[in-house]
Amino acid sequence: MAVIEANGVRKAYAGRPVVDSVSFTVDEGEIFGILGPNGAGKTTTVECVAGLRVPDAGTVRVAGLDPVAERDRVTRLLGVQLQESELQPKITVREALDLYSAFHPSPADWRPLAERLGLDTKLDTRFARLSGGQKQRLSIALALVGRPRVVILDELTTGLDPRARRDTWQLIEDVRDGGVTVVLVTHFMEEAQRLCDRIAVIDKGRVVALDTPAGLVAGADGSTVISFTPSAPLPEAELAALPEVASYEDRDGQVVINGTDETVNAVISLLARLRVTAHRLRVAEATLDDAFLGLTEHPDLTEHPGPADGRGLAERTA
Ligand SMILES: Nc1ncnc2c1ncn2[C@@H]1O[C@H](COP(=O)(O)OP(=O)(O)OP(=O)(O)O)[C@@H](O)[C@H]1O
Known part of the structure; x- marks a missing residue:
């Protein structure tokens, strides 16, 4: 009620x-x-x-x-x-x-x-x-x-x-x-x-x-972040075609993909199909910080910084 x-x-x-x-x-x-x-x-x-x-x-x-x-x-x-x-x-x-x-x-x-x-x-x-x-x-x-x-x-x-x-x-x-x-x-x-x-x-x-x-976290763009260093370069078209990908980028050889749980399985299948090994594979969930930053246009958190462990994975690659 x-x-x-x-x-x-x-x-x-x-x-x-x-x-x-x-x-x-x-x-x-x-x-x-x-x-x-x-x-x-x-x-x-x-x-x-x-x-x-x-x-x-x-x-x-x-x-x-x-x-x-x-x-x-x-x-x-x-x-x-x-x-x-x-x-x-x-x-x-x-x-x-x-x-x-x-x-x-x-x-x-x-x-x-x-x-x-x-x-x-x-x-x-x-x-x-x-x-x-x-x-x-x-x-x-x-x-x-x-x-x-x-x-x-x-x-x-x-x-x-x-x-x-x-x-x-x-x-x-x-x-x-x-x-x-x-x-x-x-x-x-x-x-x-x-x-x-x-x-x-x-x-x-x-x-x-x-x-x-x-629910807010699940609704955040790229609520799951997958990162790894592939043993060989991955074709961009293959990354772009993965399901539910919000963004991806290559950071000096490290691939960072924002997606969902579904994307994780697809990445693993892709790597197996291409016979590429993933070094330092990490999967992390987005936080409420990420959801907040995605939802608000000009967040100014400097006056009220969040707790150190509240840091999120908010990097967006557009
Ligand atoms: N009495 C008032 N007269 C004129 N403007 C006001 C008054 N009270 C608030 N404002 C303005 O209204 C806007 C919203 O203020 P409010 O205090 O509701 O925001 P807030 O979300 O609580 O902000 P904060 O997190 O900084 O406390 C601000 O731009 C503020 O400057």
């Missing part, structure tokens, strides 16, 4: 649409990812879902409610952690948790949550004195303290060290296992691949793909 329905959502700033005809549904109990390059419109989209921005066109429903017209009711069931949210500089962690608990009719006991997020030793620290990662963890705790039915987390692990990031992923999985629906805006491919049941890829304000992580 869909708990969030966005239909034809449009939002423009100074006449420039930054979210355009965005439609998607989020099912109860799933972790739904929103992925896209910087400035693609991800935050604006989730702000429209949370009722923090009024769309110029289209409709949003959260558990059947209009987040703008029925703001109070939606606030009770929706937790939001937005990028770089700020609190009063003098408020302590304990005061913030108490305050946010008081907004909700049946809040969670925030102590285990604070402990889980490594904030239990910081309860008397003022907001202004927290590090960036601690502020981030506090904003996650504040989004969860009201026991929301749906939680929106925007860039939840940006600024966290690798251990805190992994702990936070585990927390999010536990939150989902407790029945909460999670909408996750992220730049981290590893995070999206590990956590999300489905992902909407947004580019220039539009949904350009919506699928499971595996």
Whole structure:
């Protein structure tokens, strides 16, 4: 059952649409990812879902409610952690948790949550004195303290060290296992691949793909990369005729073919038929990085580099 329905959502700033005809549904109990390059419109989209921005066109429903017209009711069931949210500089962690608990009719006991997020030793620290990662963890705790039915987390692990990031992923999985629906805006491919049941890829304000992580990878051009150094040159026409080949190239004697599983078998048959031996034969699967780069036109990942092991095989040979 869909708990969030966005239909034809449009939002423009100074006449420039930054979210355009965005439609998607989020099912109860799933972790739904929103992925896209910087400035693609991800935050604006989730702000429209949370009722923090009024769309110029289209409709949003959260558990059947209009987040703008029925703001109070939606606030009770929706937790939001937005990028770089700020609190009063003098408020302590304990005061913030108490305050946010008081907004909700049946809040969670925030102590285990604070402990889980490594904030239990910081309860008397003022907001202004927290590090960036601690502020981030506090904003996650504040989004969860009201026991929301749906939680929106925007860039939840940006600024966290690798251990805190992994702990936070585990927390999010536990939150989902407790029945909460999670909408996750992220730049981290590893995070999206590990956590999300489905992902909407947004580019220039539009949904350009919506699928499971595996579905996005399978749909990437050349989702399987085959490389080898042949013992004798291979005729180009033979390579071009292989099934499902997205591209191929010769890199100083090393042949690199982007294709699918079907291509792998065909390459092996071709080599056997031509009596050519393949040295250093490698077959690698594409990653979500590859799918992302293929789907978005001008990805700018320099501000939010992915994890080192999230590196993909994105080289395209056109
Ligand atoms: N209040 C605003 N007034 C004018 N332009 C805005 C406003 N908020 C966002 N924008 C612009 O809208 C576009 C989409 O911004 P948004 O924050 O939704 O993107 P994003 O995908 O979340 O980006 P990032 O990954 O960098 O956080 C950007 O070009 C941004 O500069």
